[in-house]
Amino acid sequence: MQGETKSTVQDYVKTMSKGDAPALNRGAPAPSGGQAGQTQIETQIDKRVIKAIINVIKRRRKFAFLYEDVMNELKKMIPNEDEYVELMTRTILDIMFGEIKYLRTISMSDWGDEDIIAALPFEPDSEQMAILELLAEHDTTRYYRTDLDEFHLDPVNMRKRVLEAINAVIRAWSKRKPTDVARMLAEEYGIEA
Numbered sequence: 001m002q003g004e005t006k007s008t009v010q011d012y013v014k015t016m017s018k019g020d021a022p023a024l025n026r027g028a029p030a031p032s033g034g035q036a037g038q039t040q041i042e043t044q045i046d047k048r049v050i051k052a053i054i055n056v057i058k059r060r061r062k063f064a065f066l067y068e069d070v071m072n073e074l075k076k077m078i079p080n081e082d083e084y085v086e087l088m089t090r091t092i093l094d095i096m097f098g099e100i101k102y103l104r105t106i107s108m109s110d111w112g113d114e115d116i117i118a119a120l121p122f123e124p125d126s127e128q129m130a131i132l133e134l135l136a137e138h139d140t141t142r143y144y145r146t147d148l149d150e151f152h153l154d155p156v157n158m159r160k161r162v163l164e165a166i167n168a169v170i171r172a173w174s175k176r177k178p179t180d181v182a183r184m185l186a187e188e189y190g191i192e193a
Contacts, residue, residue: 045094045099045100045189046087046090046091047189047190047191048074048077048078048087049070049074049087049090049091049094049100050100050185050186050189050191051077051191052070052073052074052077053070053073053100053103053119053185054182054185054186054191055073056069056070056073057119057178057179057181057182057185058178058179058182060178061177061178061179062163062167062178063118063119063120063121063166063167063170063171063178063181064106064116064117064118064119064163064166064167064170065116065117065119065163066114066115066116066117066163067092067095067105067114067115067116067117068114070091070117071088071091074087074088074091092105092115095117101184101185101188102119102120102121102181102184102185102188103117103118103119103120104117104118104120104124104129104132105117106118106129106132106133106135106136106166107133107136107137116136116162116163116166118132118166118170119178119181119182119185120170120174120181121170121174121176121180121181121184122173122174128173131169132166132169132170135162135165135166135169136162136166
């Protein structure tokens with residue numbers, strides 16, 4: 001099942017033109033051309049996805065979390081396996097391409113559960129994103145299993161500390177709480193939180 005999901009996302013991404021790739025995940029491009037008042041067609045975000053993200057933020061009380069956390073929350077809401085897989089695939093792409101406001105992917109590990117997502121109560125500049133990405137590089141997915149053993153590194157503890165560091169940096173920059181982002185998401189997408 002898990003292998004199918006990864007190949008589904010990769011197959012979908014292969015169909016996109018090279019120009020569609022996210023530039024450091026800065027969000028959707030600004031509308032161009034057309035008459036005044038016209039905007040590009042916005043992607044419809046499934047409200048269950050937003051509810052799942054809000055639930056993760058509230059439960060964990062953290063700005064940074066794993067894509068796996070969102071998938072697990074969605075699994076509780078969607079009993080139909082096919083619908084779940086389709087929504088899961090769309091969700092990772094929506095986050096990666098900046099379609100969901102306030103969310104950024106700051107670490108990618110082969111399109112999967114271990115991607116680190118940050119819920120940001122502000123629009124990060126390129127320097128802030130670079131710092132978050134540098135912190136995320138120290139996640140255990142960047143090490144070979146032999147290195148972890150040789151250096152006596154505990155993968156679970158490392159992942160926890162990396163997420164704590166990212167959370168602390170976002171808290172320091174924003175002077176806000178993770179629940180503020182949950183409230184902002186709820187207001188933006190019309191969800192009862």
